[in-house]
Amino acid sequence: MSLLQIRNISKAFGGVKAVQNVSFSLQAGELLALIGPNGAGKSTTFNMVGGQLAPDNGAVLLNGQSITGLPPRTIWRCGVGRTFQIAQTFASLTVAENVQMALLSADRKIFSWWPRAANHRRTEALALLEQVGMTPQADRPCSALAYGDVKRVELAMALAPAPQLLLMDEPTAGMAPGERVALMQLARRIARERQMGVLFTEHSMDVVFGQADRVAVLVRGQLLAEGTPQQIRADERVQQAYLGTGLVLEKQK
Numbered sequence: 001m002s003l004l005q006i007r008n009i010s011k012a013f014g015g016v017k018a019v020q021n022v023s024f025s026l027q028a029g030e031l032l033a034l035i036g037p038n039g040a041g042k043s044t045t046f047n048m049v050g051g052q053l054a055p056d057n058g059a060v061l062l063n064g065q066s067i068t069g070l071p072p073r074t075i076w077r078c079g080v081g082r083t084f085q086i087a088q089t090f091a092s093l094t095v096a097e098n099v100q101m102a103l104l105s106a107d108r109k110i111f112s113w114w115p116r117a118a119n120h121r122r123t124e125a126l127a128l129l130e131q132v133g134m135t136p137q138a139d140r141p142c143s144a145l146a147y148g149d150v151k152r153v154e155l156a157m158a159l160a161p162a163p164q165l166l167l168m169d170e171p172t173a174g175m176a177p178g179e180r181v182a183l184m185q186l187a188r189r190i191a192r193e194r195q196m197g198v199l200f201t202e203h204s205m206d207v208v209f210g211q212a213d214r215v216a217v218l219v220r221g222q223l224l225a226e227g228t229p230q231q232i233r234a235d236e237r238v239q240q241a242y243l244g245t246g247l248v249l250e251k252q253k
């Protein structure tokens with residue numbers, strides 16, 4: 001059974017058909033990139049999986065169970081984590097404390113007395129930081145980190161509730177090319193190790209074609225193609241769709 005199945009989902013905003021009858025699936029341990037020109041419906045699709053938007057039609061299934069239209073917090077409790085375009089960490093807290101906060105939240109203790117957070121599951125927090133290569137920076141404030149490192153901390157925080165599926169919304173936005181590839185290589189390794197699925201939207205084609213296991217292409221709200229990076233790069237319809245957008249489908253050297 002697929003980890004995530006999206007079946008014929010649609011969403012309109014007034015007269016704008018943002019997403020029309022889109023279906024695809026994602027297996028455990030797999031990275032699936034959702035790509036398409038601006039306005040293609042990527043964010044809308046993403047938000048229907050995360051619960052920020054309810055589909056007008058269709059279904060979203062996690063391990064065969066419907067999560068269609070459930071609120072984001074409930075979907076998160078079902079095992080769907082999320083990272084954001086602009087990394088969200090507490091700048092004044094240390095790297096380890098940020099992950100401890102995420103663990104508190106996962107343990108539903110976010111409203112308990114704050115000073116306890118400094119002691120809460122520090123060993124687990126350090127283990128998560130180890131996974132993303134941030135152990136040496138554990139006791140530095142997040143405000144002192146380079147942006148690429150903040151993104152790693154955000155990834156460790158997203159892993160705190162041990163999600164089965166991680167949604168990454170333009171994870172490499174604002175990063176230098178070398179850092180982008182490194183972040184998604186890391187996400188790929190963690191996805192394999194944990195058998196976690198990753199669905200990500202991405203404009204950087206070097207990341208998409210270098211790191212994704214499969215690629216789904218949306219154009220004007222419809223699924224134009226889905227396949228391996230090689231299949232997608234060779235697909236003439238996809239090349240046509242990208243013509244004139246200023247985006248290139250070639251992997252950058």
Ligand SMILES: Nc1ncnc2c1ncn2[C@@H]1O[C@H](COP(=O)(O)OP(=O)(O)OP(=O)(O)O)[C@@H](O)[C@H]1O
Nearest residue numbers: 013016017018036037038039040041042043044045
């Ligand atoms: N809340 C909204 N209200 C009205 N129209 C919307 C809303 N959200 C999205 N749209 C429209 O739906 C279509 C799909 O938008 P969406 O943001 O999903 O595309 P996208 O592929 O994520 O684009 P981008 O790459 O520019 O972020 C666009 O025409 C957009 O203007």
